[in-house]
Structure formats: C-alpha cells, structure tokens
Amino acid sequence: MKFTFSLVSITEIKEKSQMFTVYGFFETRWKDEYLQWNSSDYGGVKNITTYQNNVWRPEISALNTMIRLNLIGDPALPVIINNDGTVRWFAGEHFSVLCKLHIKYYPFDKQECSLIVGVWGYGVEDITFGTLDDKVMFEFYEPHVEWEVMDTLLTIDNWGDTPLLRVNFFLRRMPDFTVLTFLVPIILLSFLNLSVFITPVGEGKIGFSMTVYLTFAVFLGSLSSRLPPNSHETSILTVYLTALAVLCTCIVLISAIQTRVYIRYKDRPIPSSLRFLAKRHSWFCLSCCRRKDKYLLNENSVTSEDSNTIKADGKDSDFDNLKITWDDVMNGLDSRLFWLFISVVVTLTSSCFLTLFLSSQNTFKYF
Structure with a gap:
C-alpha cells in the first residue's frame, strides 16, 4: 500500500x-x-x-x-x-x-x-x-x-x-507583521522611557514613567496570550520584555525618590557629598556649567582672585566654591542616569535582536 x-x-x-x-x-x-x-x-x-x-x-x-x-x-x-x-x-x-x-x-x-x-x-x-x-x-x-x-x-x-x-x-x-506591529513599538517605547530623565523634577515625571510602565505591561500581557505556558523553553522576547519592565520599575522608583528628596530638601543646604552631581556630565548640559551667566560666585567664600582663577582654568578643585542649587543636583543626577540606562537598553536590545536574527539565518534546526 x-x-x-x-x-x-x-x-x-x-x-x-x-x-x-x-x-x-x-x-x-x-x-x-x-x-x-x-x-x-x-x-x-x-x-x-x-x-x-x-x-x-x-x-x-x-x-x-x-x-x-x-x-x-x-x-x-x-x-x-x-x-x-x-x-x-x-x-x-x-x-x-x-x-x-x-x-x-x-x-x-x-x-x-x-x-x-x-x-x-x-x-x-x-x-x-x-x-x-x-x-x-x-x-x-x-x-x-x-x-x-x-x-x-x-x-x-x-x-x-x-x-x-x-x-x-x-x-x-x-515575522514582518509581528515586527512592525509589536517589536518596533516596544523598541520605541524603551527609548521613549529614557526621556523621563530629561523632564524636570515636579513636571509630571512620575506620571510619565508610570504611563510607559503600564504600556510595557500591556505588551507583555499581549505576548503571554500568544505563547503557550511553557516553563521548559522561554522565549527570548519574553526575557527581553521582562528586563525592560524591570528597568521601567527602577525608573519609576528613582523618579519617586527624586521628587521626594527635591520637595523635602529644596530649601536646605546641599551636602558636600552631593555637590559632585552638579558637574556637567553630558552634551545636553542638564547640570551646572562653569559659564559666568550660569553660576554666581559666593562672595562670602570666594575672593576676586579666586574668581579669576575659576574663569581662567575651571579646575575641579574650585568647583566647591560655586553656588549650586538642588535643581542643579537633580539635573546632574538625571544626566548620569540617562547615559547609564541608555547603555543598558542598547545592550539588551542589540543582544536580543542579534540573537533572533542569527537564528533566522541558520539552517533548519530540526532537520
């Protein structure tokens, strides 16, 4: 037969x-x-x-x-x-x-x-x-x-x-449909989430980060509804989304702590241990600059000769003589966090999609 x-x-x-x-x-x-x-x-x-x-x-x-x-x-x-x-x-x-x-x-x-x-x-x-x-x-x-x-x-x-x-x-x-309707929005959201570090403290910072977090939760739920509940083999995309959700959680917590500290201590002197955060750290200059129109010299602690020294060489040793505010500290912290989180997101995204792309180029796994 x-x-x-x-x-x-x-x-x-x-x-x-x-x-x-x-x-x-x-x-x-x-x-x-x-x-x-x-x-x-x-x-x-x-x-x-x-x-x-x-x-x-x-x-x-x-x-x-x-x-x-x-x-x-x-x-x-x-x-x-x-x-x-x-x-x-x-x-x-x-x-x-x-x-x-x-x-x-x-x-x-x-x-x-x-x-x-x-x-x-x-x-x-x-x-x-x-x-x-x-x-x-x-x-x-x-x-x-x-x-x-x-x-x-x-x-x-x-x-x-x-x-x-x-x-x-x-x-x-x-994968074309899934890439355009699912993966591309996730990648855009992961980078959009970093813009919370450009938002000034008290300007809807927590609300913005919570909105992005809930959006990630919706995408993670959508992916879970498509895939079988398999504990023996987990999708790389699920791990990627979970990692992004963890980053979103960290961003929400950081934003909440920033807002709490700013509101509670904005009228108090800045501890010397936090003054280094006000240094300019990135190209968009969220922190304090040594330009004359950006900072005022503290006349009680800085002489005219010291002022000329700061203008001339701008050494870090003279940074403590500058008058800074809590806004400068928060902006400096945001600057550092922005570059930290963007490096993590880029590493996660490139690792995930490079692995997926290479798997699609390999010969059939189950032959």
Missing part, C-alpha cells in the same frame, strides 16, 4: 494549544487480485469508478489528532479500479494534530509538525506501507499568510506491530 499527500492549505497554527491544522487529501494505492479482469472481455474497459464502501479499503486515521478520532474517508467518496487490480482512493479531510512548538526564537522561529497516520486492525505482516513520493504535493496549495513551508518529507515508521506514515512539515514563520 503506497501513499502520497497533497496539501491544500494550512488552516492555522495555535501556539497556545500547540495545534497544527491542515487541509489536504491522501492518494492511496494498493492492488486487489480479486478486482482484476481482462479488458478485452468487457469491451476494452480498463477502469471503473465506484464508491469506497463497495470495495475493501484500509481503515486509516490520524493517530496524533487533537479532536475526535475518526476514520479518514467518506461513503460518498469514489475509488478508481484498474483492470490489473490497482485501486486508487482519494480521501481528504481537515487534520488537527498536536505539534510541539519551539518558541525560544519567536517570532523568527522555525517549526516541525507531523501528521501521523496509522491503519487499524492490521499489522506489518498484513500490510506494508510505502510512498509514491517522499515529498508533499503542492498543486492545489494556497500559501499561508504567516507560515512558509520550507520543506516536507514522507517517512514510513512502525508503532509496535502497526505500520505508520509520517507526513513531516518544516515551517518558518514570516
């Missing part, structure tokens, strides 16, 4: 339930010596067509189905019988089978799903399985909008005394 499989469409792949649904039909051929005749005795008739229930046929079904276990075929389906006893039977159906999905590299993942077909009531001594072609036929196939069929393979196997036919599909997800 020999098989071939023609694929019509991939109906869906459900990551949550790990169900792979395809529509296609088998062409099955076998030889029945009781159905042979001499065509010259019957007016040159070389083949006839009848219903499948009028002849013997194998009782086959999909063994790894996720729905009701039914026999493949329908009483209304015809079979074609040649005068040499060869019987050709075409049986099509929707097959919903279990497919263990590997989600580590989502949405640049590649999957292997198999349709396993077996025969009931017969062993390997009674029926021998074979293939007419070791590849799936694509004459009637309509491409799927998300999944690309990279390769197929038909193999023969045994389950104890039962012969099996495996129809293997090697699939690759096309």
